Amino acid sequence: MKTQKFDAKKYVQQMALLLDLQLKDEYLDGVVANFETLCAIAELVNSFPLGAQIEAAPIFEP
Numbered sequence: 001m002k003t004q005k006f007d008a009k010k011y012v013q014q015m016a017l018l019l020d021l022q023l024k025d026e027y028l029d030g031v032v033a034n035f036e037t038l039c040a041i042a043e044l045v046n047s048f049p050l051g052a053q054i055e056a057a058p059i060f061e062p
Contacts, residue, residue: 008035 009032016023023031 006039008032008039011035 009028012023012028012031012035015021
């Protein structure tokens with residue numbers, strides 16, 4: 001399966017259209033930068049290996 005690089009600007013623009021969100025041009029760069037940061041954090045979390053013996057907890061209790 002071929003994976004594509006996440007295009008934060010394209011994503012933000014498409015979601016703004018989908019949600020009928022009037023995103024001003026002056027804020028676009030900041031929103032895109034935040035999504036790029038979120039993507040980097042998500043990649044770090046998703047790349048953490050979990051052992052086969054790990055099971056999801058049915059109830060979260062801190």
